[in-house]
Amino acid sequence: MAKDTEEETTGRKASWKQDPEAVRADILRVATDEFAAKGLSGARIDDIARMTKASKRMIYYYFTDKEGLYQAVLERVYSTLREDEDRLKVEDLSPVDGLALLVRATFEAHAATPMFIRLVMIENIHNAEYLRRSEIVPRLNRSIIQKLEDVCARGKAEGVFRETADPLELHWLISSPSFYNVSNRATFSTSFGTELFGPEGQKRLAQRVVDMILGLVVIGYEPGQVRVE
Amino acid sequence: MAKDTEEETTGRKASWKQDPEAVRADILRVATDEFAAKGLSGARIDDIARMTKASKRMIYYYFTDKEGLYQAVLERVYSTLREDEDRLKVEDLSPVDGLALLVRATFEAHAATPMFIRLVMIENIHNAEYLRRSEIVPRLNRSIIQKLEDVCARGKAEGVFRETADPLELHWLISSPSFYNVSNRATFSTSFGTELFGPEGQKRLAQRVVDMILGLVVIGYEPGQVRVE
């Protein structure tokens, strides 16, 4: 009841700094969580607004609509990931060790960013509609292929890699277990238990993936020849 | 207002047959498409109702609510898949050929049922909440592990498989590329092109997966030793 309507406490913030970038970033941060958790249709703009310092109005001010916000989230996450990729230095290693490092790093990078994985899953549910629409994303992801090309070229030149080794195929072969390891953890462990997803199991899986890839590419490779960690 | 209440044109269908099973099945069929296409939150009960012969009320009559319908869809699809699995006969083959067949069949089965893949993706987005709740599903999926156990045991007994071969790990290693091949096709081809997903590319990938798995398990295996097709 309390009828202090006379108060008319217009809830306007008494004072604020003009900091568009910070507001934008905060919205994106919250929206990333929300979209990753509930998907595009499941996410609620009102929930995002509530969790943000900014008001709901600002979401539309900066991102036009829900899809615009989703697209921005997607692009930011993809970009962030590329930076991590670029940090890898494989040129200094032997082809075998370089490839092993790429495999291990990919496996671990996926495991470390479940949020990114979820957004990619969601985007695939939407048939990559928003990824395709993006100008910035398609030309990302190139660096990892580049690294694989370098390693493959050196490995073949040194005669330690099979001539059949193909960078794009390899990227696919390395990504698939790394991605699946995170994306399908819930259903897999429901059906078959969690033993593969503890610290032990994860190390074993990483080792298996390294062994599989090197076994395919490196002439005369024996499982366990290169150890993970 | 409108005073033609006397009319009371109850638009009821003049006549219909009672066929509960058919109605239930029809709803499930339509709902499977809808959920696979748009996810749990994206799916629209009204759309399902419109595409069904039955009325919207029947959906609630038989499945209680949206989640009940989704759960029924999930269980039916999982069950259907198990039947396919059981049709595989690997006991008659040598361990190496048997394992190769399992790999190939898994790869192809996944590629042939994108709808199932999408539902599993969606279920993972929901952290397998509904799969866990199901009584019937968890104990499915056992037959594939059983087959792998048989093959592994025989392979080790014959001295052609490494002692490190583990059925559960193998299932994971075989499933991951098979699943990823379908689940991430949209984003992968957006980033890297479609060449892996034509008939040629798919055959190459299947061969690579066979080579990887056999390379990991079979002592002295060389890529291409067992050919796909």
Added chain:
DNA sequence: CTTAAATTGTACGAGATGGTTAATTTGTCA
């Protein structure tokens, strides 16, 4: 200090959406 531009809060509407009420038909069994 005036004033236009930038930024934010509130309140609300239109339409969609999950779910329900109440009626009607069909089939079955005493």
Added chain:
DNA sequence: TGACAAATTAACCATCTCGTACAATTTAAG
């Protein structure tokens, strides 16, 4: 046949959700 349970239907409802109108407030420039 007639009563009763099961099956089926159309219409309806309460609520949620995206998006917007618009006023209020602050910043910044002249």
